[in-house]
Amino acid sequence: MSYSELEPDIIPADAEPVRVQGRTPFQLAWSRFRRDRLAVASIAVLALMVLFAALAPVWASWTGHPYDQTFPKTGLDPDGLPKGPSGDFWLGADQLGRDVLVRSAYGARISLVVGVCAAVLASIAGVLVGTLAGFVGGVLDTVLARLMDITLALPYLLVAIMLATTFQISSVGASLTMTILVIAFFSFAAFGRIIRGQVMSLKQKEFVEAARSLGASNVRIMLVDVLPNLVAQVTVLTSLLIPTSIVFEATLSFLGVGVRLPMPSWGSMLGEGSDVFQTAWWLLIVPGVLLLLTTLSFNLLGDGIRDALDPRGDRVAGRK
Amino acid sequence: MTRFVIRRLLYAILVLWLVSTLVFVFLHVSPVPVERVIGGPRATTDTLEQIRRNLGLDEPVIVQYWDFLKRLVQGDLGDSYINGTPVTDLIANRLPTTLWLVLGAGVVWFVGGVVTGVLSATRARSLWDRAVTVFVLVGLSTPPFVMALILLFLFSTKLSEAGFRFFEAGPPLQEHFFQRMILPWAALAFLMVAMYTRLTRGAMLDVLGEDYIRTARAKGVTERRVVYRHGLRSALTPVVTQFGIDLGALIGSTIVTEKVFGLQGVGQLVYQSIALGDTPVIIGVTLMVTLFVIVANLVVDVGYSFLDPRVRLA
Amino acid sequence: MSGGQDDLLVSVEGVYKHFPIRQGIVFKREIARVHAVDGVDLQVRRGETLGIVGESGCGKSTLARCITGLHPVTRGRILFEGADITGLSKAGLKAFRRDVQMIFQDPYGSLNPRRRVGSIIGDPFAIHGLADGADRKRRVQELMELVGLNPEHYNRFPAEFSGGQRQRIGVARALALRPKLIVCDEPVSALDVSIQAQVINLLNDLQGELGLTYVFIAHDLSVVRHVSDRVAVMYLGRVVESADGEDLYRAPRHPYAAALLSAASVADPDEAERAERIVLIGDVPSPVDPRRAAASTPAARRRASAASARTPSSSPARATRRPTPPPATSRWSRASASPAGRP
16 A cells, blocks of 8 residues: 555556555545644544543542542531642542542543444444435335434433433433433434435436446445445544534533433533532633533544545635 | 425424324333322322322323323413423413523524624635634534533623623513623524534635626626625525524523523423423423424425425425 | 347337326325336347437437336336346346446446445456456456556556546446447547547447447437447437438438437538538427427427438338337327338
8 A cells, every 4th residue: 555656657568567556535535634733633632631531540549539539628628618729639629529630530531432432323323224214215215314304303402301310310321321322312313314315316326327237236235335435424424423422411411411420520510510610610610621622622623534535625615 | 385385384293293292102101200209208108199190190191192182282281290380381481581592692693603704704714714713613612501601600700890790690581681691692602603603604605606706796796795795695595594493493402501590491491390200391391392493494494495496396 | 230030139119118206295196207218119139239319308318227127117028139128036137137238428427436446347246246356356357458448457446547447447347247238328428529439449349359239329429320330319208210320311211310410510521511400499398298299399390401301312221220100199290291111
């Protein structure tokens, strides 16, 4: 895969047969992506965030502050108000005297896991439903398309809250699964609609007709001819779905119906701390900035991927 | 045309029915014992049984469902489990706050988004355009509740001491209307301004690249006229379309803003009802919000099909 | 060229292809039909090239797709080597497809942009389970050489080729299974004129080498004239005239054919001077309900008539020149008035 730059156009008759290889679309996209400084920077930020999250137990043992343990003596002042950042509590303590640094690290785990899992799940479901509806057509298409329309018409926040409360979940693990499923459910429809449109237009392409005339089965056409043409779109949509899912999770946890206590999430940290923001600004700033930084990085990354895969995108349009 | 409207109406009714059924099923498979919520932890078995009978919960589910549908058709959403008030009254009581919130924010984000979008499209690649791009990215990345918390934090501490009393908690809506609403509007509109800026900018750049715009310029039409008469007019169509849909959808997303700013709107109502297990209220609000979404979509679709007959065939 | 009935490869007998237009609120009901192919009879002989011409929307591409089995026909029979293909089972259809291949119009749309050329040309082998691994690669490279592509470009993507090269890829793919019939659906109309000649010469050479039979669809009459042994003229879903190539060009019988031919560019400037343009007025009638459109038949649309078009051909009579099937209505006033009696 390395003759790309100096690939000879004419092969001399006496030359050893050289394995000539064009640059794959992926290689082209990667070389474009590498030149996008914002996108590369966002990858760096996200890598740090992953590291921060992965090392959560290390922070806990380092500071000696497990995420769910309160330290009323060292973390709260005599009036019962949380103490700010200090040598003991690097990012301050919360309203119950817990370590904000350690809790933020565990919160990062939740945000990243929920964001990525929900986005991937939604895109799998979206691709499945979208391709089935678009490719098979007929009654199946009508049913699936209507299903997606109805999902989009549902007031998602209300139904999400309803679901979370209806199935009274108390364990952290179950609430995590529930949150991921709820977010994926409300994201797949928009995804599926786009994929359906794409598949319907791909189906009209002559290369699909060519495959049919060669005797290819529907399954083969779907796998070999249709799906590979969706890869770019699916990658972009999924990467842009991650920040949306992270915000969704934070909102649910803020309202107390997302990931259950005592597992901290940035959303629930913001929710619990909101009564003492006036005196303890770090309870707003720390999880707020972390959340913003993460969603911003994912958005930049998604934009970068889109521009790399589709050079005729937004930024170029501006040069018209 | 009539055929198209009829088809959309039938479809809207179908969606409403499906959503109501869905919500009904969800809430009736709920393991939350409503009688226990109402009767309290010390209620006797007899009392609990009595409560169940009063609420009609002893009937088979299918009978309850049928009753529910029958009442629904008559516009009756039932009574609250908690205090027996008709759900329609509860909603009617709370709806104005939410509507003011959404409409006010709508004006802010539409005007803000379109103006910023047009300015940055006509000055593409300028410093201003870049600043707007950054703003859009930050806006799209900020969860509305974080924005609300930040605004509340800023304006309820230092700034309010300095005399900027933008936020008044507590008094009824009629008093200090703008003081109460400015911050919620800003919080709710922040993300949407970013979205609409991006939307308008994109639509505007597309339109300004069209041949007929070049023709207008070639004819000697002033740049001002080109941008505002020829360009903006067609660029606005997709933006207005999206606006209709978003206005409807946002009615269901005000929970967070209402909670942060202590506004007693529909969002708070349903949030509190969920905590109390007040099923009829939850169903009622969900249906009402769905109705808003559907009506908004219907209006947009029908309006659009007047402008662009091709849609009718789709 | 061709002789008796034994050499008949394809026989299209009274084929209709209608596309329904549906409308309805809940249940869709059929409100009209597009008569894309409206009663066509055609024969293709082994080793010959049958050209099909007509303006866009006349049903020639639909007819091509019926012959290759891509569209099921509404009515009629299509015999391939004497066997009807219209009611084939899935397996039968797959076997049939080894014998009939298609070359498509758009060299950009007909190649999957995400796949390497080697795997595109190897597709027929993969689908029919005929060759694997190194064997498949060798055969694909042979094909690439055969159509004038560098076999070393096996691993390239379609985007790295020019339009003409892409069409060669399409030809290689069509040749892979050594089909008996290749249906070319406007194979050169998307190419530059200079490239067109190369691709057409390639198709001609391959026909000689491999003994192929072509159905060649085009709207460019000079291209069809160059490649075809016989030409069928289609108009509104029907074959209005079918004749030996040179006969048709010298003496078209049907007014539409005459008008169509008069519009073709003529290489000889003297001849071009003499030629009279026949101009049709009005629009082509809608194929949704052609019977309603009697007012705009070619005869009626005709403004100037070329008298020479009516003089009988001096060429020896061939059985290939067939009369137009008598239409149901008097759409072809002149054509039905003068039955093209041939010995």
